[in-house]
Amino acid sequence: MRLKEGSFLWYLYLDKVHCLLSVRSVKALEEYFHILDVHGKNTLNDVLFYHFLHHVTDLKKAQIYLVFDMLDWNAVGEIGFEQFYMLVCMLLAHQDHLEGQFMYRHSRPVFDLLDLNGDGRISAENFAKYRFLFNIHKQELKDLFHDFGLTGDNLLNYQEFKMCTIIYANKLQRRQKTEEKEKGDRKRRSLYSKRKCHIK
Template identity: 65%
Template sequence: MKVKEGSFVWYLYLDKIYCLLSVRNVKALLEYFRLLDVHHKNTLNDVLFYHFLSYVTNLKSRQIRMVFDMFDCNAVGEIGFEEFYLLVCILLSHQNHLEEQFMYCHSRHVFRLLDINGEQRIGKVNFHLYRFLFNIRNERLKEFFQDFHSSEDRRLNYNEFKIYTIFANEKSKEKQRERMKEDKRNRFRSQLK
């Protein structure tokens, strides 16, 4: 999933530590939400949501419908600003390659989103369906369920999910440090030449 360059969301800044928007950006996002809310109900229905996501991302229509169903937790056919804000933060975490950091910082919200049935457990099927939101590859998903579940039903509770987010975030930071060292070495080598 990618945020389209030049769209409104492209210009918002996501804090790299807490994966939240600044107050100024939240105000701008609220005004944008109000512009999208043509019915003046402080909500977006599925049609408005679909057009918003198709404008700002490269998601397919099936994925957009899945995301709407995921965020419409109480099944009223609309999402409010809180859900919209969370979605925009997820989109920006994708744009900035902060998916693991976002899952770590907001593990409770991510767990609730992935727990579609409200059973306080996430199955491999649900995680597989929505992995495009958090940029999780198939091999990582297999590793995830092999290493972090402790129950017989092969589903994760919140504590197991939280442990995974800590592990994934540390692994991501380690890779980032290695890339920075490699970039530094390459710059040094180019300066010597």
């Protein structure tokens, strides 16, 4: 998943430590929300939500409606600004490669969103549906449930999920450092080969 360049969200930035928007950005986002709210109800229905996400991301239709259903946790067919704000922070965290940090910093709200049944536990199956929002690979998700599902029922309670977010944030940081190092190495090799060609 990625944000489309030039869209409104492209110009917003998350604080890298707390994974929150600045007051100025929240005010701008609130104005944007009111522009999207063509019915003047301080909510977005599924059609408005779909067109918004289709415009700002490359998500597929099925993924967009999946996200809407997750945010519409009380099943009223609309989401308010609070859910919209949470979604935008998730999208920006993904764009800025802060998914692990976001999950750790906001573990309770993320847990509540992923707890689709409201029984205080997240199933591996439900989490897998939304892994694209957090850049979690299939095998990583299996490993997290294996390592932290202490009861062995393929479910995570909040404490297990919180521990899981700490480990995942560390894994993501290591993965990003490795990718950056490999990218730097490729760039250096490319420059070196160009210099050799130039010298000949």
